[in-house]
């Protein structure tokens with residue numbers, strides 16, 4: 291076993307990447323731009339995806355075999371494979387003693403999340419779950435304003451996802467194959483895969499979630515395939531604070547976007563006012579991304595990096611600080627497991643049509 295010797299203080303971080311699909315287009319550019327990150331190895335069974343990144347990273351080893359990637363002595367392996375593969379791939383890396391950064395959601399279910407946590411515990415290898423929304427500068431600003439008492443004590447949080455087919459990039463149809471399979475076992479693209487971000491934000495801002503109620507509909511998109519919207523989900527944190535998430539499908543709405551064709555909003559209401567983030571994935575409302583209302587006055591924040599990629603850039607900076615021993619992972623394994631437990635409770639609540647406590 292080759293344990294990652296952390297912290298790494300005296301040289302660039304050697305990074306290996308496994309899985310080079312759609313999300314690599316947001317994950318890899320910040321690595322290429324970061325002076326303290328060296329991408330040493332790339333792994334994917336699809337030759338065209340290896341070639342796409344080998345063109346810009348000619349010195350990186352390329353392979354279809356994860357064992358071979360591990361022989362390149364990476365300090366950290368970035369796991370970007372489909373969610374159903376997270377447990378198999380992440381446990382293999384962790385069992386080799388190598389620090390792992392794993393995309394959200396941590397795993398497809400709690401049993402697989404537990405296998406990942408057990409592998410990390412067994413070798414002591416570091417584990418960080420990549421959740422870009424908690425690094426998205428407008429959302430960090432919202433969190434900082436709330437923490438600075440700008441609106442008084444928070445009394446509620448509202449989030450909204452509007453999914454559309456217009457605007458944004460053309461996602462490789464191959465990326466949808468596993469998503470459609472995941473949908474057929476009750477883990478839909480909008481509530482499970484996307485709603486993970488909103489549940490992670492809620493936990494990051496306001497702590498653990500105690501109970502959840504979800505009402506999840508289905509919209510037929512083609513023969514045998516339905517999207518999990520409209521959906522309305524309400525939850526209560528252990529602190530007593532309540533939150534709601536509205537997931538709406540509006541397929542003909544156009545949002546300008548250089549990334550995914552959907553958009554989101556988030557608003558925290560406090561005793562004296564509210565602070566909101568007007569957009570995340572796209573640039574639908576092109577007003578300043580953060581606005582604060584208090585006592586009849588509005589303050590707008592114009593100078594915040596507010597394209598979706600800004601969260602990935604900030605997360606990369608943070609990952610380097612984590613590997614240097616200067617920061618915690620922010621979303622660690624147990625926190626991600628709690629987010630998954632809350633999300634799974636929402637799915638079960640919708641099936642059973644009742645409010646459920648988050649357990650397990």
Ligand SMILES: NC(=O)c1ccc[n+]([C@@H]2O[C@H](COP(=O)([O-])OP(=O)(O)OC[C@H]3O[C@@H](n4cnc5c(N)ncnc54)[C@H](O)[C@@H]3O)[C@@H](O)[C@H]2O)c1
Nearest residue numbers: 309310311312313334335336370371372373393394395465
């Ligand atoms: N942070 C975000 O906002 C965000 C956005 C999209 C996707 N994601 C997450 O990223 C992960 C990947 O999503 P995607 O859309 O890029 O999927 P994708 O299907 O586009 O790409 C996955 C890639 O992994 C490769 N792969 C599959 N099994 C592999 C294995 N065992 N070893 C090596 N490579 C393997 C595939 O060939 C493919 O190139 C998912 O967990 C998803 O939830 C996160």
